[in-house]
Amino acid sequence: MQEFLTRLPKAELHLHIEGSLEPELMFALAKRNGIELPYPSVDAVRAAYEFDNLQSFLDLYYQGMGVLCTAEDFYDLAMDYFHRAQGEGVRHVELSFDPQAHLQRGVELSIQVDGLMRAMRDAERELGLSTALILSFLRDCPADEAMDVLESASPYWQMIDAVGLDSAESGNPPGKFKAVFERAKELGIPRIAHAGEEGPASYVREALDALDVCRIDHGVRCLEDAELVEILRERRIPLTVCPLSNVRLKVVEDMRDHPLPTLLNAGLVLTLNSDDPAYFGGGVLDNYLACHQAFEWSRETFVQLARNALNVGFMSESRRNELLAELDDVVANWT
Numbered sequence: 001m002q003e004f005l006t007r008l009p010k011a012e013l014h015l016h017i018e019g020s021l022e023p024e025l026m027f028a029l030a031k032r033n034g035i036e037l038p039y040p041s042v043d044a045v046r047a048a049y050e051f052d053n054l055q056s057f058l059d060l061y062y063q064g065m066g067v068l069c070t071a072e073d074f075y076d077l078a079m080d081y082f083h084r085a086q087g088e089g090v091r092h093v094e095l096s097f098d099p100q101a102h103l104q105r106g107v108e109l110s111i112q113v114d115g116l117m118r119a120m121r122d123a124e125r126e127l128g129l130s131t132a133l134i135l136s137f138l139r140d141c142p143a144d145e146a147m148d149v150l151e152s153a154s155p156y157w158q159m160i161d162a163v164g165l166d167s168a169e170s171g172n173p174p175g176k177f178k179a180v181f182e183r184a185k186e187l188g189i190p191r192i193a194h195a196g197e198e199g200p201a202s203y204v205r206e207a208l209d210a211l212d213v214c215r216i217d218h219g220v221r222c223l224e225d226a227e228l229v230e231i232l233r234e235r236r237i238p239l240t241v242c243p244l245s246n247v248r249l250k251v252v253e254d255m256r257d258h259p260l261p262t263l264l265n266a267g268l269v270l271t272l273n274s275d276d277p278a279y280f281g282g283g284v285l286d287n288y289l290a291c292h293q294a295f296e297w298s299r300e301t302f303v304q305l306a307r308n309a310l311n312v313g314f315m316s317e318s319r320r321n322e323l324l325a326e327l328d329d330v331v332a333n334w335t
């Protein structure tokens with residue numbers, strides 16, 4: 001099964017590029033930028049990755065990204081991830097980034113975008129990946145600040161495939177960002193949002209109603225509202241589920257308790273993703289493998305999940321058809 005899951009052309013739709021920063025690169029960039037890390041070694045960094053909840057992870061996540069200073073750093077971060085993803089059979093990557101977290105440290109938007117866009121272009125040329133860029137707003141910061149970021153991103157509007165909403169969910173309902181998302185809609189930029197990870201099912205409803213999102217990141221807590229599940233099913237709103245993340249952030253206690261099988265039985269459009277692979281124990285393939293171990297799903301189930309991601313990703317129709325044909329090929333030639 002491992003070989004089959006590796007060969008399946010997969011799409012990563014829920015990835016925080018800052019969460020792909022492996023401790024080795026963190027040390028290399030700290031050295032390059034003359035930054036002192038509060039850890040003596042790579043092993044000590046890894047040992048610190050024990051989380052009680054989303055906030056305890058976010059504290060380390062924001063600290064870790066402090067080594068990203070120049071466009072070159074952002075380039076190296078993304079290229080490092082693209083190489084790993086390619087090795088796992090990932091063919092399309094949608095990377096979200098958190099501009100505010102870098103602006104707060106004095107790193108300008110142009111530096112962030114220049115490095116990331118250059119890496120995306122090189123990954124397309126050299127690694128045969130397709131990519132998309134998602135600009136995420138920090139929901140625990142003021143909505144006015146998010147609006148300023150969106151306006152100041154005007155040179156990049158054409159290159160942004162979607163805006164998103166992430167960071168500390170509890171107490172920061174989607175409705176807080178209604179005006180920002182309305183502006184994005186006016187600009188013709190698609191919208192997605194984290195909802196129903198730690199926050200209640202009502203936040204998923206609010207993301208649909210107030211933010212008019214076309215996709216929900218996580219969304220696992222939708223199961224607490226049967227009527228909402230029916231809405232998600234009927235409207236075929238995709239959920240980008242990140243099972244290893246949910247275990248590591250104690251959204252669920254154990255992989256075997258994960259609601260994925262229930263979500264599948266409910267007829268929802270699900271995809272498997274990694275969220276923050278450097279912090280949560282692996283990339284997209286590891287998430288597929290963890291599901292294989294926990295649920296013993298058939299190959300057909302994994303093919304459906306991989307197909308869902310190709311169907312709903314932000315990519316050209318010709319790229320979509322190419323990847324779907326590749327997927328059909330892998331399935332047809334598998335013995």
Ligand code: HPA
Nearest residue numbers: 016166167168194275276
């Ligand atoms: O898992 C997450 N949830 C919310 N915000 C985030 N920012 C990075 N990772 C996450």
Ligand SMILES: [Zn+2]
Nearest residue numbers: 166194217275
């Ligand atoms: Zn996330």
